[in-house]
Amino acid sequence: xNVSRYILxxxxxxxxxxADVVPGxxxxxxxxxxxxxxxxxxxxxxVNATALKLLLKGRLGAFWRHINGRFLLPVLTGIAIAIxxxxxxxxxxxxxxxxxxxxxxxxxxxxxxxxIARQIERWNWQVLLSFIVGAVVAxxxxxxxxxxxxxxxxxxxLSGAIAICAMxxxxxxxxxxxxxxxxxxxxxxxxxxxxxxxxxxxxxxxAAGIISFSHLLSWLLKHWHDLTVAVLxxxxxxxxxKVWPWKKVVETYVDSHGKVQPLVESNITxxxxxxxxxxxxxxxxxxxxxxxxxxxxxxxxxxxxxxxxQRKED
Numbered sequence: 001x002n003v004s005r006y007i008l009x010x011x012x013x014x015x016x017x018x019a020d021v022v023p024g025x026x027x028x029x030x031x032x033x034x035x036x037x038x039x040x041x042x043x044x045x046x047v048n049a050t051a052l053k054l055l056l057k058g059r060l061g062a063f064w065r066h067i068n069g070r071f072l073l074p075v076l077t078g079i080a081i082a083i084x085x086x087x088x089x090x091x092x093x094x095x096x097x098x099x100x101x102x103x104x105x106x107x108x109x110x111x112x113x114x115x116i117a118r119q120i121e122r123w124n125w126q127v128l129l130s131f132i133v134g135a136v137v138a139x140x141x142x143x144x145x146x147x148x149x150x151x152x153x154x155x156x157x158l159s160g161a162i163a164i165c166a167m168x169x170x171x172x173x174x175x176x177x178x179x180x181x182x183x184x185x186x187x188x189x190x191x192x193x194x195x196x197x198x199x200x201x202x203x204x205x206x207a208a209g210i211i212s213f214s215h216l217l218s219w220l221l222k223h224w225h226d227l228t229v230a231v232l233x234x235x236x237x238x239x240x241x242k243v244w245p246w247k248k249v250v251e252t253y254v255d256s257h258g259k260v261q262p263l264v265e266s267n268i269t270x271x272x273x274x275x276x277x278x279x280x281x282x283x284x285x286x287x288x289x290x291x292x293x294x295x296x297x298x299x300x301x302x303x304x305x306x307x308x309x310q311r312k313e314d
Contacts, residue, residue: 091185099285109240122226127230248272
């Protein structure tokens with residue numbers, strides 16, 4: 001493989017990493033648009049028992065070829081570069097411009113849910129029930145689970161395992177899953193601060209998750225496609241409660257740095273927000289950014305359809 005090929009793959013990985021940092025934008029979608037989705041999925045599946053045996057036997061060359069290392073290395077490098085570059089920016093925006101960034105995320109997620117609905121080939125009562133179950137479960141989680149979920153190693157690892165699965169599903173955002181689990185800001189902060197222990201635990205969980213669940217998710221989508229997609233769509237719609245821009249702090253806690261952080265929050269109207277905190281609700285900015293987020297997803301989807309059409313014609 002020549003240098004230009006490595007650079008191109010790394011740039012595609014960067015685009016995936018940028019997408020994975022933003023809730024509502026799927027790295028899998030970017031992989032699909034850039035034409036590396038199938039090879040990425042096949043390479044992930046190749047990290048199996050055979051690969052482990054080759055590694056343990058010291059047959060590094062055979063192991064490298066088996067997992068398609070010449071493809072995976074530049075792509076994963078690009079993803080890592082993008083994530084490390086954007087983590088501090090996202091942490092800053094969430095801390096200093098929460099209404100604007102949550103509004104943008106709100107639009108992203110609404111558009112993603114609508115586009116995912118298009119993947120359902122036939123609606124029936126089972127599919128509708130699956131959607132309702134997904135929405136109710138997600139809504140219940142956002143209501144029942146405080147904004148601050150455990151920082152214990154096992155939950156960080158579990159979050160990594162669940163969120164990474166989104167990378168192989170076009171339309172499902174890994175950052176969105178972290179948001180739902182209450183670990184988005186925590187992980188972004190850890191990356192921005194180069195908190196190695198937290199990052200290592202998260203990466204271990206992510207590696208275990210993508211290897212373990214890639215086959216399961218592929219099987220579910222192959223055999224129960226519409227039901228699986230309906231549950232995922234319901235999951236996204238039900239969790240919109242968590243990204244509503246205007247919130248009232250009900251309960252706080254003191255973090256490990258001695259700063260007071262919100263623990264339990266409830267959604268309120270923009271007017272109530274202005275009255276309660278004597279600050280502008282920034283409603284116009286919020287609406288504009290929500291629309292921008294919505295159109296961003298549709299722009300990516302339109303580009304994907306255009307590229308797919310061009311390939312078929314060629």
